[in-house]
Amino acid sequence: MKYGIAIFPSKKLQDLVNSYRKRYDPHYALIAPHLTLKDPFDVEDEDELKEMTRQIHEISDNIQPFNINVYKVGSFHPVNNVIYFKVKEEERLSKLHEQLHKDELYSERPYTFVPHITIAQKLPDEEHHDVLESMKMMDIDHSEPVDRFQLLYQLENGSWTVYETFHLGKVR
Template identity: 65%
Template sequence: MKYGIAMFPSKMLQDKVNSYRKRYDPHYALIAPHITLKDPFEADENEVKSIISYIERIAAETDPITIDITKVSSFYPVNNVIYLKVEENSNLSALHDQLYSGPLEHEQPYNFVPHLTLGQKLSDDEHSDVLERLKMLDIRHSETIDRFQLLYQLDNGSWTVYETFRLKGRSGR
């Protein structure tokens, strides 16, 4: 089965992101707005049990994470994805790195660029037009997220939560 690990922001921020995604992201109906912490990977039932134990230990040692969104950006020319940039911070990067070690260790397909996708699979012209329009918006947002999710992919391509992990860190002990 295919799994992934993501962090979902507040409903308020998801609603704002979805107001763009429903127009510019063909994956809008497959998953809610999220920050990908670990790209999709394959695992069987036995592997998932050890993965969950490992993730529980990580979550217990990790403080809630504050995200700061400062601007609209793009992965162009690698691909035509437009996104809200989540400023990198040491806590978010450390969590990401831990989710690529132990039983979850494997090659990372891309460098970690925390973001919330606004649009993807756009033609070059549409990408350029939409990006320039969205860059004019004053998008500044900050919030603290205290959980992340192990997801699995359904047969129709959509993603659903398998398990939620609360970030407890020093505050939860």
Template identity: 55%
Template sequence: MKYGVVIFPEKKIQDIANSYRKRYDPHYALIPPHITLKEAYDFDENHLNEATNHLEQISRETAPFEILLHKVSTFHPTTNVLYLAVQESEDIYSLHEQVNSGELFHESSYQFIPHITIGQKLPADEMHDIYGRLRMVNVQLKTRIDRFHLLYQLDNGSWTIYQTFLLRG
């Protein structure tokens, strides 16, 4: 089964992200707007208890923090993805590093760039046109991060929460 670890931002930010995602993201109906801490991976369910213990330990040691989404950006030319970028934050990088250690360590195929995807799988011309318009938008969205979630993927491709971990460090 595929698992992943994500942060869901506050509802007002999800609403803003969804206003773009419903037009530009084919995964709109599969998962709410999120920041991926651990990309989707196949995980042996026999190790699920160790994984949840690992995540619980991290949540006990990590204090809640705020992040700022500060611009629209793209991963082009690597992929045609548009996203809301998270301003540099030691807290989110530290949380990502902790989640991707111990029981959940495996080599990632990408460098961690915290973001909320608002468009993907777009033809290059359309992606450039949309990005040209959106990069002019002044984005200054703060959100408090006080929890993260272990998700699993259902047979229909949608994601659902397996367990939520409250930050209480």
């Protein structure tokens, strides 16, 4: 089964992102706006999943909540036609991402970690550039607290269901 780990930003930010995704992101209906912490990876075994969940709780217990700051629009072109809100580098966020890929949680990372929230993807080159140009004129500078993230699994239709919530800092 395919699993992934992501932060869902506030409703306010999700609503804003969705207002663009609706037109420009074919994954609009498959998952809510998010910041990916760990790309899709396979877990086949219930025991493996339990052990992994335990390890992720240990990680989240030991990283305090932080703020994310969305401050500009970027693109991964020419690697792929993704347009995104860039999230400012933040030590705890990088540490969280790092620890979710260490030791037994190792999984491949084809690119360096560029924290982002996707607003458009898979557009043809010309449309990609047009949308990117107009979005770059947007004046965005938004900060908000993050105190949790989610482990999700993918259904056959490509959509994602949340399996478990992890709180940053030990809360219970």
